Amino acid sequence: MKRIVLFIVAFLLWLLLTSALDWQHLSIGMGVAFLVAFLFGNIFVQQPEKCFQIKRYLWFCYYLPIFLWECIKANFDVAYRVLHPRMPIHPGIVKVRTQLKSDMAKVCLANSITMTPGTLSVDIKDEYLYIHWINVRSQDMAEATKLIVSRFERILAKIFD
Amino acid sequence: MIYLLCVLLLLIGLYGVLVKKNLIKIIIGLSIMEYALFLFFAVIGYREGGTAPIITKGFEKAVFVDPLPQALVLTAIVIGLAVTALLVSLAVRIYEKHGTFDIRKIRRLKG
Amino acid sequence: MRGMTLIVKTITRLIVGLIFLYGIYIVFHGHLTPGGGFAGGIIIAGAFILLVLAEGSEELSTEVKKWRASLFESLGIFIFWFLAMLGVFAGTFFFLNLLPKGKPLELLSAGIILPCNIGIGIEVGAALFAIFITLAVLKGKGDKE
Amino acid sequence: MLTILILLLILMILGAIIALEGKDLLSAIISLGIVGFALVLVFLILQAPDLAIVQIVVETLALIILIAAILKTTREDTTETRGAKKIFIYLCGLGFLGLFLFFINQTLTELPRFGYPIMRMAGNYLSLGLTKTGASNLVAAIILDFRGYDTLGEVTVLFTAVMGVIVVLRKIGRRTREKLPDETKVTGSRKIEEK
Structure with a gap:
């Protein structure tokens, strides 16, 4: 649950940085956001249900x-x-x-x-x-x-x- | 004129290495010499009216600055940081052993 | 080294993942925009260093971190060396760019430059983090019990 | 633009002098930061964004490393030479630097004028870089393709330097620790293990 929040934020930031919407950017961004969520997910927010x-x-x-x-x-x-x-x-x-x-x-x-x-x-x-x-x-x-x-x-x- | 200022910066670093007797000051002098060299390389590669050597759509035939010194300096900056870290770690160890950064006293306490 | 106040800790937890993402972005776009393995690797190391500085090194098991940093450093330099040796394995010469070039100005292009950038990024990041963590666990006059 | 460049260079020289002459080591290191961050601006003016990105992060990390070392040891500079010896040392140093400056000033006239480099090698890189490597950032194309050997060597130097740092700063080895049960020699990492 905590990791999903960070995944969404990281993916949005990746889209903002690259500002391109072809399949290469999208797939690599998905992978990178997954990595970030895996590494730093449990310290990002304390109560993730509040974000929704x-x-x-x-x-x-x-x-x-x-x-x-x-x-x-x-x-x-x-x-x-x-x-x-x-x-x-x-x-x-x-x-x-x-x-x-x-x-x-x-x-x-x-x-x-x-x-x-x-x-x-x-x-x-x-x-x-x-x-x-x-x-x-x-x-x-x-x-x-x-x-x-x-x-x-x-x-x-x-x-x- | 600009070359001369770069050399002046290098000489100030050299002065620190030669005259100062504190280990940290010597490391600072070496860092200043490194910076002067990077600056000299970047100045040599500059071309009047040139842009950064990155090709974008529609600018394939633009006038670029010389990318070769930049490529040489790029790696040297990171190496400079690693060398500084190595020097600092040696200085910290020497301080733990002798309790001072003064190189004259370190020589006397040999053994 | 002790940690910092609650303000620094909370803000660090919020932004450290995004700094890491920015470092990876710099590494992946090294052949298109300014940046590359060296710059991105240092930013990645900076993210971890920020985390250690904010949380305090006593909270983290630093021995494990140092061991992992050494491992990743060796992995990075191995990736770079392996890509350089690809040319020799294929029967040609060292450092031949034999992967497909792709179309210019696309993300997955430029042959071995992109994987080389990734290798250098891992190597530089792990190296600088290892330097910092070895200096941080030293006990000196500044740390009081 | 040339005026801004010269002003930044003078700022760097002033920062360097303060960094070398300051009595407090912490303020000396922060003055070194002036030199490094002014160098970032100079790189940006000289159209080298790659270098600017690397330098701005490296400078921050170098300050962190130096300040960490200072906080663990001491921040007072107690190395003062007094009397006639001091004057002698300064005169020798300045005389040598003056001689150096005189000869290098004669050499500088042989260099190409500022803004008009000789691009014998780089001309090929610029025209062939995109077609031969497919990378649009020509600096990346040079460091990883045309001059890959250089980069391999530099990465090896970095690796060796980091190994050196880890070896120099490691905690006391197991055999020495049994011989010396002295608490003053125990570094922080062992304390954490015991907890």
Whole structure:
């Protein structure tokens, strides 16, 4: 089951790379994708049945504009702080807590936080994330969790959990 | 002018090999000499207005650069990496035995 | 060598197979596009090295990996030598390109160049991975218990 | 284009000088990366995509190997010569390099001008490559068909070098291990076996 997912992804990538549809490319691509699936199949995804649920892809489409909007807002915030003559920054590392269970969801959350300007995820330990924040607004864990994580967490739980 | 700069790069690597007394610096100097040689070969093969020597449909009669130096350099790059790895492994072993990268001290601790 | 954080591990698991596929693509198209056995072999070795760096060498049984890398290295150089000797076996001279040429600009063409590329790719990939794995299992000052 | 090439070459020379003169070995190795990656750009400008692909991966791997070695040993360069001896060594080295540069400068005028190579051999390869080998990448046609002997030799050198690395860095042999039960000599691989 896990290997089938990787087989499909690898075959699609092969078609994208070669961009030719004659029998030679197709047969060799089939063989290569089979080899890749055989070698790396069991580490590709943890729960492969989730890849076939269309609802998750729709939630992902819903997630993208929200993430972009948060990005743009944070961009303007950081630009304001940089251009301000007195540089009102207050950097520090805070510890926040996430409700997400699977590895993939945690990584996606950490990457979303990193890609938003101003915040940068440093490490993940079990269910705690360590985040470098350009303007620490509260040292408290629950408060920081509400400010940073909960923007994305609800939708990511729908996508990955 | 370009040839002269290539030779200058080679000479800097040679300077590292001759003057430096740290094993890792000597390996870095050798790598720089290798790079200078690859660069010299690629510069010699370049042809004014030429394209990369790969025939595609409709460009069978295009002006190509000289493929021979490229073919010689292609294998030499990989060999250079293997030689660097061999040198590094020797340096690591010497460090384990003598506790230093300084070649003067290594000579004194012989035996 | 210890492994890296969860972020690096998860992303590595996602992309390592695709890097491997890209290396094989470079090897197979060596006679049509830039690339070939040397470049593709190094990319294949890079995929495995990325896996070892992310997961940490203590998780993997490195002795087995080194043994396998040596085996594949010998296999690759044997393929290359065998293809070169094909000419001698057929009664002509060394390194004769006697497989059918095929039509130009197709994937399965150019005689022995494609299988030679595959042999070189296996050899180079296994060789560089063997170098890395021997350096990685060394114990030095940087690794703390 | 010539201007870009010269600028990249000057960048490479600066990177090489920093790599050789830096006190910290880790930063010296990273400066070596400047030289290697600038070489990739030069290869692309000189219309050699094969070389660029190989060089960009090889450079990354070389950095990984060197940094792995540095992290296992030390990153301080403690080899400082002081006093009159240092001046003497530098003067000798620079004098030799200057002499070398003088003679090579006279030789360089014999080379063909940049951009106009003598393609006595390569002309045949270019015109006959596609019909004789069927490969449209002429570099591949040369390294595997016209000059297959070269490649066989180079692959053998690579094989031998890797064997050398494995032999030099192998764990202690069985007979020596029984004689020396010293824990400091045990490499990491044996520890893993015991687990």
